[in-house]
Structures are given as structure tokens and as C-alpha cells.
Amino acid sequence: MQAREQAPEIQPVLDQLRERFGDRFSTAPSVLERHGQDESYHTPMPPDGVVFAESTEEVAEVVRLCAAHRIPVIPFGTGTSLEGHIGALSGGISIDLSQMNRILEVNAEDLDCRVQAGVTRKQLNTHLRDQGLFFPIDPGADASIGGMAATRASGTNAVRYGTMRENVLSLTVVTASGEIIRTAQRARKSSAGYDLTRLFVGSEGTLGVITEVALKLYGIPEATSAAVCQFGDLESAISTVILTIQSGIPMARIELLNDSQMEACIRFSGLEGYEKKPTLFFEFHGSESGVKEQAEAVEAIAGEFVGSAFQWAEKAEDRNKLWEARHNVHYAIKSMRPDCEVMATDICVPISRLAEAILEAEKDLAATGLKAGIVGHVGDGNFHVGYCINPKSKQEVEAAKGHNERMVMRAIAAGGTCTGEHGVGQGKIRYMEAEHGPALAAMKAIKQALDPQNIMNPGKILPA
Amino acid sequence: MQAREQAPEIQPVLDQLRERFGDRFSTAPSVLERHGQDESYHTPMPPDGVVFAESTEEVAEVVRLCAAHRIPVIPFGTGTSLEGHIGALSGGISIDLSQMNRILEVNAEDLDCRVQAGVTRKQLNTHLRDQGLFFPIDPGADASIGGMAATRASGTNAVRYGTMRENVLSLTVVTASGEIIRTAQRARKSSAGYDLTRLFVGSEGTLGVITEVALKLYGIPEATSAAVCQFGDLESAISTVILTIQSGIPMARIELLNDSQMEACIRFSGLEGYEKKPTLFFEFHGSESGVKEQAEAVEAIAGEFVGSAFQWAEKAEDRNKLWEARHNVHYAIKSMRPDCEVMATDICVPISRLAEAILEAEKDLAATGLKAGIVGHVGDGNFHVGYCINPKSKQEVEAAKGHNERMVMRAIAAGGTCTGEHGVGQGKIRYMEAEHGPALAAMKAIKQALDPQNIMNPGKILPA
Incomplete structure (x- = not known):
């Protein structure tokens, strides 16, 4: 843990939070440490205190207190981020949203739902299964929906279903001044003003704290099948992907593992019958005949690039094993x-x-x-x-x-x-400068406008 | 035309624009009038002058001049907007982008393109046809792509392909200070900072002038078919729609016309063989068998609600007649x-x-x-x-x-x-207040940050 001097002005904030939140406020070193460290290689930077919030109103209360004392606020979901998003670079208060884990509404007729930010994607999908619905965005980790919105997460299903950008309908956000806003109504589309939803999606807690998320949902497809195809070289595998996408085949998932990754996965996840070769994992969603048709089309394309015969995972348990192996690449590399x-x-x-x-x-x-x-x-x-x-x-x-x-x-x-x-x-x-050039000035102007004191997750996204 | 006093400080701007742009600058009354009037019922409000820009650099030059004199700037595409978007409420300079109509690149491999803002959607689709590609967003009018981005347009195909929100990859924008920025790179997805693309999509010229647009493209589907189904009452027609959407059938288009609209269309567009009844127009895109399967599924749903047998428009000319009738509803009502x-x-x-x-x-x-x-x-x-x-x-x-x-x-x-x-x-x-409540303050803060002089299409989107 890196040493960082505690700002002198924080003590009254810590005192007030302790009085207000009792045992839902903590300055215990183990709690601070866990809230300053995500799953990345970045140096842990623990906050000065952690509040376990239970409602949007409580989050607003904490932000207002921090704003009054110019103390940084860092939102925390599950801590599975990968670029040091939750490090308290200038100290401050971590707002842990994991106890805000209620599914507020599921509107099956409208294929949408609204959840508190701490709901995780697996929790949501378990809840939805009986209604024949699912939420497709799958970054691997069982991240919180709020965190996924904040980082504009995507993952294996994005090629068909889009990313969090396309799948968030609206957000409830606590602004830097502690106001509660809702970024949009529940309609599927709107031309009524600036797209605040998309502005907050991907803003990584630097413009406000996301406390509730309304999401698009999808019907569980009538048929799902998955297959694996191995190639003699990487180029053939990638050419197969490019031609598949260009042909407009609505793949649900199309994942590449290079030979060293495949070797690690075979060993770590016990994937049998595969070789250490560049490999594609496919998943097809649709009607029975649609899935068959898609699969035949992709198999024909792979054949052009001398891919192996498809190895099918028809049963749910075989598919799960395949995708578990895919999700466990991190641990496979670690091993x-x-x-x-x-x-x-x-x-x-x-x-x-x-x-x-x-x-x-x-x-x-x-x-x-x-x-x-x-x-x-x-x-x-x-x-x-x-x-x-x-x-x-x-x-x-x-x-x-x-x-x-x-x-x-x-x-x-x-x-x-x-x-x-x-x-x-x-x-x-x-x-950011290399990628955005002069557009970075517009991002900085927006940050300055919405968080003039720079208390919302400072030191993230924008270079000083 | 409503009388409006010309701001005294505009004369030097008009003089400089005339000197700089010669016959590409106009203060002719007929030109002013055309640029102050869209296709809506709003009172015409002509600008003080119109520049016909030919490049992003020229747009930036005009905006810098206007910014220096605090003169309003109103971007103009084809003038087909419907809510008085182009009225010069406080006078100022209209920047007509219709001569910026070059298709800059088509990347067939990546299914994307980049066009100047004045390219119209029909022009783009004519250009793309030979490559087997199309751009699906279809608001009816042959609007400019820049205008469609600025109003977050959508139309008949949005149920399958999304709106401009989902289909713009990046924008080139001239900011209120006359800087040129590009809102994003060409990658399909990114988590690199605030989503400026989505912020400018739908900003109606109030944050900057869109001069170039990069778009997603799609392969022309292998098979397309369209059908019409009529219902005894509106509720049955809408119930058919709801059940179709909930079933996850990937409709390309599903359009409702109520009985009075249908009556007008039958008369105006010579639609034969139809009755004055609530009517659904369907279009299916996909593979031959996929389209067949979709159509059978929808016909079965419509049957549950006692819809008529589907009347098919298999041939392109029959489909075109159908969709032309749909697009001409405006004129049908007028008649x-x-x-x-x-x-x-x-x-x-x-x-x-x-x-x-x-x-x-x-x-x-x-x-x-x-x-x-x-x-x-x-x-x-x-x-x-x-x-x-x-x-x-x-x-x-x-x-x-x-x-x-x-x-x-x-x-x-x-x-x-x-x-x-x-x-x-x-x-x-x-x-806007009723819809957005406290979120309106965030929109106003963004406007203030990006256009502190309030010269970009003032009087639009945000209440004073």
C-alpha cells in the first residue's frame, strides 16, 4: 500500500459519516484496503473511509457532505475493474453500492428492467430466467450493473447485442452537488435533448454516482448452440471472423484465443480434445432453423480458411464449460x-x-x-x-x-x-491526448461544468 | 415572415463574409427566407446571411468570425426538420452545408463510411448499392446525414437497425469557438472517455456544427419481403405489434396507420385493394428461409387478433409503392x-x-x-x-x-x-422541464460549458 497523507480537512467528514451511518461506515484498514484495489496491477490507493449506502438518497447525502468539504467521492461496485478505476488517488470517501442490490422492476412486456447499481449481472440473470428473459452484456467478471455502466463494459455478446452504451435506457445519477437526476425516460428512443444517459455511461464516476440503471432485456433465444474451430494460423482464424461479420451473420459470440492462450486454457480448464492452435469459439442464437443456417454458413467460411471441423457443444453443460474456460482466461494465464x-x-x-x-x-x-x-x-x-x-x-x-x-x-x-x-x-x-487530440478540451469542459470542484473520482479519465 | 430587428453589430460580419465567400454568401431575401423555414408550422425566422460552405475549414472560419462578434450560427442541411430547428430566432448566419456533399470513404470491409454532412440519405444509398451495402436510417424525407445526426433521427427501420444514436461512429464538429474536433475514432466500440459522439448526436446545432459523419453500414439482406395486414380495430393491430416485438422477431419495419390515415393514403397514393381500417405494414429482412420463418410467425400472431390475410408485396416495385405511400402520409393528409x-x-x-x-x-x-x-x-x-x-x-x-x-x-x-x-x-x-426535471440543469451546464456565448443555434432545445 502506497503512503498518502490524509488531508487534514477530512476528519469532520469522517466524524459525521460515522455518526450518521454507524456500522455502515468503516475506516478499518482491511476495508479501506479492499476498496482501494481493483483486479489490476495498479498500486492500491485506499480511501479514507467507506460508506455502505442503501439508497440513492443516502448516496446524495454523502456526496453533499463531501462537496461541502471538497472531499473526493469514489463509487465502488464489485472492485472488478482493470485500470485502477477505484483508487483513491487524493483520498476521500468510497461509496460502496453493493448493498444497493434490489431489482426494482422488470417490465416483461417492454423488455426492460430497472435495478439498483449494486445488482450484479449474474444476480439479474438468475432473477430473469423464469420469465424467459436475459440481459446479454457479459464482461466475464460478475460485475455490478452500475460499474458496467460506468465503464461502458461489453464482452463476449457485444457483437450481437451491443455494449452498455446500447443497452442502458436511463440512469439515476447523484451529481457532484448531491442532486438526484434521472437521465431519460423509459421510452426506447427519444430526441428530447442532450443524451445524458450516454454521457454518464462510460464516465467512470467522474461526473456523478450512478445509483440505478434501467436496461433493455431480451427474450432467451429459442435455440442456442456453440462450436469450436481451430486453425493452422492466426490469419486464417481472423479472416474467418472478418468474412463472417461482413456476411451479416448475426453471431451471438465470436471469440478468438491465440495458441498460447489456448494452451493455458486446455491445461487450466481441462478442455479436452483441442490443440494448441489459434481457435475460435462461436455461439449462435435464434430459431432452431436460424441457428442451423447460421452455423452452416460460418462452417463454410471457416472451411475456406482450412479451419478444423466444428466441435459442437449442443448441451447447456458443454456450452457452459466452454464459456467458463473463456471467462477463466485470466486464471489460466495466472497458472x-x-x-x-x-x-x-x-x-x-x-x-x-x-x-x-x-x-x-x-x-x-x-x-x-x-x-x-x-x-x-x-x-x-x-x-x-x-x-x-x-x-x-x-x-x-x-x-x-x-x-x-x-x-x-x-x-x-x-x-x-x-x-x-x-x-x-x-x-x-x-x-487520451493521442486518441482524442483537441476533442479532449470538450471532455475537460464537460468535467469542469458538471464537477467544478473536481471531487468525483478525481485523477481518472482526463489528464491533468 | 415575422419582423425582427437586425442586430447593429452584424454589419461587419456580413461585409467580411461577402468579401471572403463572394457568391457563396447571400443576403438575398428569397435565400434568407428559404433558410428560415423548415417543413413545420413554426413562424419563419430568416437569418441575416447565408454562407454556402464547402469544407470543414470554411465552417470553422465562419464560426470564428461569428464568435468574435457574438453573432448566432445556425447550421442548415436540407430544411426538412419539423420543429422549427432552423429559425434564426436572434438573427445570425445560416451555414448551408448542402454543398458539402462528398462521400469521403466507404470501407466495405469494416461496414462503415464517412461522409460530409450535406450528403443526403438517398444519395448515400445510391452510391452504396453497387457494393451490396446500405444505410438503413430512413426518416422519410431525403434529409442530410448531418441534419439526421443533429436531430437524432430514426424512422421506419429503427426497430431493427436502431436510430442515428446507434449508427453514428464518429463526427467531425466545429465547436462554438471555431475549433475542429473529431468525437471518436473509427473502432466499433470504445471505453476511452466521455461519449462526445452521442452528446453531439441530437444536439440540434446548439453545441457545434456537424461537418462530417462516420456511419455504420449494413449488407443488403439476401431476401426482403413486405406485407400488409388490416384489422377490425386499433387495439388488435397494436396487440399484434406488441406480441411480435416480445417474441423477438427481428422485424425490419412494422408501421401502423390508423383508419383515417389509411383512407387518405388509399386516395392519395392509389393503394388498391385496401380498406379504411387500422393497418400494419411489415417488412422482413434476412435469408430466404429466415424471412419466410419471420413472416409465418407474424402472420400467426396477427391471426390471433383476427387480422386479415397478409397481402404480400414480393416484388421490389410493389414494395417501393407501399413504402412510398407510407412516406407520403404527409401529403396524403395535406390532400x-x-x-x-x-x-x-x-x-x-x-x-x-x-x-x-x-x-x-x-x-x-x-x-x-x-x-x-x-x-x-x-x-x-x-x-x-x-x-x-x-x-x-x-x-x-x-x-x-x-x-x-x-x-x-x-x-x-x-x-x-x-x-x-x-x-x-x-x-x-x-x-423539457416536465420530461427531464432536475436533469435539465445538467443539460444547461453542458450548453454553457461548450457554448458560453450562446451563439450556436440559440433558442433551441433548452428553455431560457
Whole structure:
């Protein structure tokens, strides 16, 4: 834990919060530590106190108190972010929303719902299953819906269902002055003014605290099937993806694992019958005949690039095993070496530039000698490198950072972005200027307008 | 034309623009008049001068000049807006973008393109056809892509393809200070900072001038078919829509015309073989078998609500006739009476509230004695009333405004919005407080931050 001096003016805030929230306020070192550390390699930066809020009104109360004393406010969901989003860089109060975990309404007729920010995606889907509905956005971790909105999360299903950008209908937000606003009504579309919903989606707590989220839902498809196809080389796998997307086949999931990632997954997740080769995982949603038709079309495309015969996972348990393996890539990489921690990064490029982006990343990896896995939501042009590094080895950390930086700069040069879905947090701030240029001034003006005291999760997204 | 005093400080701006742009600058009364009047009932408010810009740099030059003299800037595309968006309420310079009509790039591999703001949607689709691609957003009018982005337009295809919100990848914008920014890179998704693209989409020229637009494209579907189904009553037609949407059938278009609208269309567009009854127009996109499957599923649903047998429009020319009739509803209403002008309005509600919203609108119409047609993008919960009024009859204008207001307030109470796709302009400003409540303050703060002099299309979207 890094030392940071506690601002002298915080004591009265801590005292008032303790009096107001009793045992739902904590300054216990273990609690502070847990709230200053996400799942990333960034240095833990614990807050000065943590409030476990139970309602939007309580969040507003805390923000108003912090605003009156110019004390930073850092929203906390499940702590599964990957770019140091929750570190209390200037101290302050962490508002833990995990106890705000009520599903407020499910409107099956309208295919929408409204949940408190602390509801996790698995909790929501368990709740929805009996009604034949589901919420498709799946970033891997069982993140909170509020956190997913705040980082504009996506994941494996985004190629078909979109990201949080497309699937949030409206938000309840506590602003930097402690006002409660709702960003939009419940209608599917609107032209009534500025799109505040989309502004807060992806704002990473820097403009306000998201306390409730209204989401689009989908009917569980009549038929679902999944398949695996292995390729002789990465280019063939990626060409299969590109042609599939261009053909307009409505894939639900199309995921790439490179050979080293596949090797780690075979070992870690006990995937039997597969080789250490570039591999695509497919999932098809639709009617019985629609799924069959999609699968045949994709198998034909893969055949053109000498992909293996599809290995089908027809049963739900086989599919679950496949996607569990996919979700566990992080742990599979971790198991590559005993002293390994995973440093994860993500970029996203136009799909026509995907093959060169991944191939250059692989070539550069070979030159650094780092161990790493590459997995991608390739239908979106988005992929991740998971570096297996010893965090105590300065040389390894620097090598990974250097590789990441070169990959990001190539992505930006190719019309892509420094982060497809993980967000900026602390980790990608240094690339914001390169990616956005003069548009960054507009972002800073918005931040200044909505959080003039810079108390909302300061030090994230925008360079000083 | 309403009298308005010319601000004294504008003369030097007019002189400089004339010197700089020669015959691409005009103060001719006919030109001014055309640029102060859209297709709505709002009082024409001509600007003081019109610049026909040919590049983003020229737009930036004009905005910088206006900013230096605090003169309003009003962007102009094709003038097809419906809520008085282009009226120069405080005078100023209209920037006509219609000569910025170049298609800058089409990236077929990435299913995207970049166009200048003055390109119209029909121009784009004509250009794309040979490559097997299309851009689906279709607001009826052959609007400019820049104008469609500025009003967050949608139309008949939105139920499947989304609105401009979902289909703009990035924008080039001239800010209120005359800086040129690009709101995003070309990647399909990104978590790199605030979503400036979505902020400018729907901002109606009040935050900056959109000069270039990057768009998602789609492959022309393998198969397309359209059908018409008529119902004994409105409720049965809407119930068919609701059940179709809930069943997850990926309709490309699902449009409702009420009986009076259908009567007008039969007469105006020579639609033969149809009755004056509540009617649904359907369009299906997909593979041959997919389209067949969708159509059978929808026909079965319609049968449950005693809809007529589907009348199919298999051939492209028959489909075109159908959709031309749909697009010409405006003129069909106009033809209801010789002295008629159409006052169009739109609201959007959660689909579960659609039946009551339309039925109440019809009942209220009957009470006012107004002639009107109702058409709806009902898959989105969005519908329009086109009032056939004599604009010189104060009583008729007031009756239509009163009906509109009651309908809007019912929509807001039902969780809907005062405008699904036409935008706020001048016409819906009065409902912004009712719809957004305290969130309006956040919109105003953003406006103040990005346009501190209030020169960008002043008097639109936000109440004073």
C-alpha cells in the first residue's frame, strides 16, 4: 500500500459519516484496503473511509457532505475493474453500492428492467430466467450493473447485442452537488435533448454516482448452440471472423484465443480434445432453423480458411464449460507460472485492421520474451493481451508496459482506440491526448461544468 | 415572415463574409427566407446571411468570425426538420452545408463510411448499392446525414437497425469557438472517455456544427419481403405489434396507420385493394428461409387478433409503392382538405403503453373535431399525429396545439418522451422541464460549458 497523507480537512467528514451511518461506515484498514484495489496491477490507493449506502438518497447525502468539504467521492461496485478505476488517488470517501442490490422492476412486456447499481449481472440473470428473459452484456467478471455502466463494459455478446452504451435506457445519477437526476425516460428512443444517459455511461464516476440503471432485456433465444474451430494460423482464424461479420451473420459470440492462450486454457480448464492452435469459439442464437443456417454458413467460411471441423457443444453443460474456460482466461494465464500476476490490457480497431494488430502484437511479444495470452471479442475488432508477469520484477513490468504502449499507439494510428471496454481509469490516461487530440478540451469542459470542484473520482479519465 | 430587428453589430460580419465567400454568401431575401423555414408550422425566422460552405475549414472560419462578434450560427442541411430547428430566432448566419456533399470513404470491409454532412440519405444509398451495402436510417424525407445526426433521427427501420444514436461512429464538429474536433475514432466500440459522439448526436446545432459523419453500414439482406395486414380495430393491430416485438422477431419495419390515415393514403397514393381500417405494414429482412420463418410467425400472431390475410408485396416495385405511400402520409393528409397544412408531432412511449396512448389520442381527436392521421413506428413505441389544419385559423391551430400538449403530457406520465425522433427545436422546448426535471440543469451546464456565448443555434432545445 502506497503512503498518502490524509488531508487534514477530512476528519469532520469522517466524524459525521460515522455518526450518521454507524456500522455502515468503516475506516478499518482491511476495508479501506479492499476498496482501494481493483483486479489490476495498479498500486492500491485506499480511501479514507467507506460508506455502505442503501439508497440513492443516502448516496446524495454523502456526496453533499463531501462537496461541502471538497472531499473526493469514489463509487465502488464489485472492485472488478482493470485500470485502477477505484483508487483513491487524493483520498476521500468510497461509496460502496453493493448493498444497493434490489431489482426494482422488470417490465416483461417492454423488455426492460430497472435495478439498483449494486445488482450484479449474474444476480439479474438468475432473477430473469423464469420469465424467459436475459440481459446479454457479459464482461466475464460478475460485475455490478452500475460499474458496467460506468465503464461502458461489453464482452463476449457485444457483437450481437451491443455494449452498455446500447443497452442502458436511463440512469439515476447523484451529481457532484448531491442532486438526484434521472437521465431519460423509459421510452426506447427519444430526441428530447442532450443524451445524458450516454454521457454518464462510460464516465467512470467522474461526473456523478450512478445509483440505478434501467436496461433493455431480451427474450432467451429459442435455440442456442456453440462450436469450436481451430486453425493452422492466426490469419486464417481472423479472416474467418472478418468474412463472417461482413456476411451479416448475426453471431451471438465470436471469440478468438491465440495458441498460447489456448494452451493455458486446455491445461487450466481441462478442455479436452483441442490443440494448441489459434481457435475460435462461436455461439449462435435464434430459431432452431436460424441457428442451423447460421452455423452452416460460418462452417463454410471457416472451411475456406482450412479451419478444423466444428466441435459442437449442443448441451447447456458443454456450452457452459466452454464459456467458463473463456471467462477463466485470466486464471489460466495466472497458472502459466507460479509467481505470475496478470496485467490485462485491451484495444479495439476497425475489423479490417484486426489481423495486422494481433499479428504485430504477437511478433512484438516474441521480441520481449514475455509470456502472455491473447483473447479477443474479435467480431468487434476488440482484443486483450494478458501479460503473465512477476509484479516484483521491474524489468517484466516495464517490458509489459512497453508492449502495451506500442500496441495502443499502433491501434490509434489504425483508427482504433486505446480501450475497447476496460475503460481509462488511471491506466489509459496517458493515451487520451493521442486518441482524442483537441476533442479532449470538450471532455475537460464537460468535467469542469458538471464537477467544478473536481471531487468525483478525481485523477481518472482526463489528464491533468 | 415575422419582423425582427437586425442586430447593429452584424454589419461587419456580413461585409467580411461577402468579401471572403463572394457568391457563396447571400443576403438575398428569397435565400434568407428559404433558410428560415423548415417543413413545420413554426413562424419563419430568416437569418441575416447565408454562407454556402464547402469544407470543414470554411465552417470553422465562419464560426470564428461569428464568435468574435457574438453573432448566432445556425447550421442548415436540407430544411426538412419539423420543429422549427432552423429559425434564426436572434438573427445570425445560416451555414448551408448542402454543398458539402462528398462521400469521403466507404470501407466495405469494416461496414462503415464517412461522409460530409450535406450528403443526403438517398444519395448515400445510391452510391452504396453497387457494393451490396446500405444505410438503413430512413426518416422519410431525403434529409442530410448531418441534419439526421443533429436531430437524432430514426424512422421506419429503427426497430431493427436502431436510430442515428446507434449508427453514428464518429463526427467531425466545429465547436462554438471555431475549433475542429473529431468525437471518436473509427473502432466499433470504445471505453476511452466521455461519449462526445452521442452528446453531439441530437444536439440540434446548439453545441457545434456537424461537418462530417462516420456511419455504420449494413449488407443488403439476401431476401426482403413486405406485407400488409388490416384489422377490425386499433387495439388488435397494436396487440399484434406488441406480441411480435416480445417474441423477438427481428422485424425490419412494422408501421401502423390508423383508419383515417389509411383512407387518405388509399386516395392519395392509389393503394388498391385496401380498406379504411387500422393497418400494419411489415417488412422482413434476412435469408430466404429466415424471412419466410419471420413472416409465418407474424402472420400467426396477427391471426390471433383476427387480422386479415397478409397481402404480400414480393416484388421490389410493389414494395417501393407501399413504402412510398407510407412516406407520403404527409401529403396524403395535406390532400384531405384544400386549405390544409400539416402540423406533425411525435411522441414515444414504452410499448406496453402504446395502445392506450394511441387510443386516447384518437378519442381526444374526435372530441376536438380535427382531421388528422396517425402513423407510427410502432415497434419502437413511437407514433405521429399529422393534424390537417388551416394555418390561418387560430381556432384550428390552437385546437391542434392543445391536443398535442395533452398527448405529450400523457406520454411523459407514461414514462415516454415528448419527441421520439423529430427533436425539440422550438416546438417541444416547453415540455423539457416536465420530461427531464432536475436533469435539465445538467443539460444547461453542458450548453454553457461548450457554448458560453450562446451563439450556436440559440433558442433551441433548452428553455431560457
